[in-house]
Amino acid sequence: HAKEINPRNTNAEYLYNELAKRNIPAVIMEPLLGGRLSNLHDHVVARLKQAEPDRSVASWAFRYAGTHPDVLTVLSGMTYMEHLEDNLRTYAPFKPLTNEEMDFLYTTADLMMQYPTIPCNDCKYCMPCPYGIDIPSILLHYNKCVNEGNIPEGHDGEEYRKARRAFLVGYDRSVPRLRQASHCIGCNQCGPHCPQSIDIPSELHRIDAFVENLKQNA
Ligand code: SF4
Numbered sequence: 412h413a414k415e416i417n418p419r420n421t422n423a424e425y426l427y428n429e430l431a432k433r434n435i436p437a438v439i440m441e442p443l444l445g446g447r448l449s450n451l452h453d454h455v456v457a458r459l460k461q462a463e464p465d466r467s468v469a470s471w472a473f474r475y476a477g478t479h480p481d482v483l484t485v486l487s488g489m490t491y492m493e494h495l496e497d498n499l500r501t502y503a504p505f506k507p508l509t510n511e512e513m514d515f516l517y518t519t520a521d522l523m524m525q526y527p528t529i530p531c532n533d534c535k536y537c538m539p540c541p542y543g544i545d546i547p548s549i550l551l552h553y554n555k556c557v558n559e560g561n562i563p564e565g566h567d568g569e570e571y572r573k574a575r576r577a578f579l580v581g582y583d584r585s586v587p588r589l590r591q592a593s594h595c596i597g598c599n600q601c602g603p604h605c606p607q608s609i610d611i612p613s614e615l616h617r618i619d620a621f622v623e624n625l626k627q628n629a
């Protein structure tokens with residue numbers, strides 16, 4: 412799905428095979444796509460947990476990367492001791508993915524593509540915005556709500572009220588009012604810095620319109 416996520420991406424399978432042809436071992440950076448592969452939709456998490464209840468969601472990505480024979484090492488930024496411990500459990504001893512597990516992951520990836528998250532990995536290359544907008548926090552809050560099923564649909568019912576409240580309260584907690592999408596003037600100074608080619612002003616305006624709509628439908 413590399414090209415579907417970002418047209419500037421190069422298929423990792425192609426890159427890996429080019430290295431293998433030249434006997435150059437591969438070094439994998441960002442095996443969790445900047446954390447995106449450990450923050451998945453609740454349905455996807457449930458699916459992975461059902462298959463391997465004792466393993467973390469992140470461990471699937473590490474095992475995927477490590478299963479390829481010409482991978483020399485997998486580099487990952489770890490902020491907390493629990494991440495380090497989890498990664499050690501994944502790699503010592505290492506259990507490569509079976510063919511069935513590979514197929515299971517490809518089907519899981521197809522499922523992930525159905526959820527409309529924005530491919531922001533919180534790299535912050537778009538920052539600082541000259542108008543003070545906290546771009547990554549806004550996009551990540553939106554993604555979190557998509558993954559947790561808190562993107563309210565319709566205008567009525569208990570589910571709508573719960574999701575609406577979760578979205579709006581969470582938005583104010585995650586992003587100070589003055590740094591929210593409503594203050595974006597659309598200058599696009601941020602856009603060219605985004606390695607994921609996200610159309611940042613459009614996404615911010617879309618999220619702002621969504622927020623305004625939620626506020627009006629109290
Ligand atoms: S488009 Fe919006 S978010 Fe991007 S730099 Fe301009 S004001 Fe900031």
Ligand code: SF4
Nearest residue numbers: 531532534535537605
């Ligand atoms: S540069 Fe793009 S991917 Fe990185 S934080 Fe900004 S919007 Fe997200």
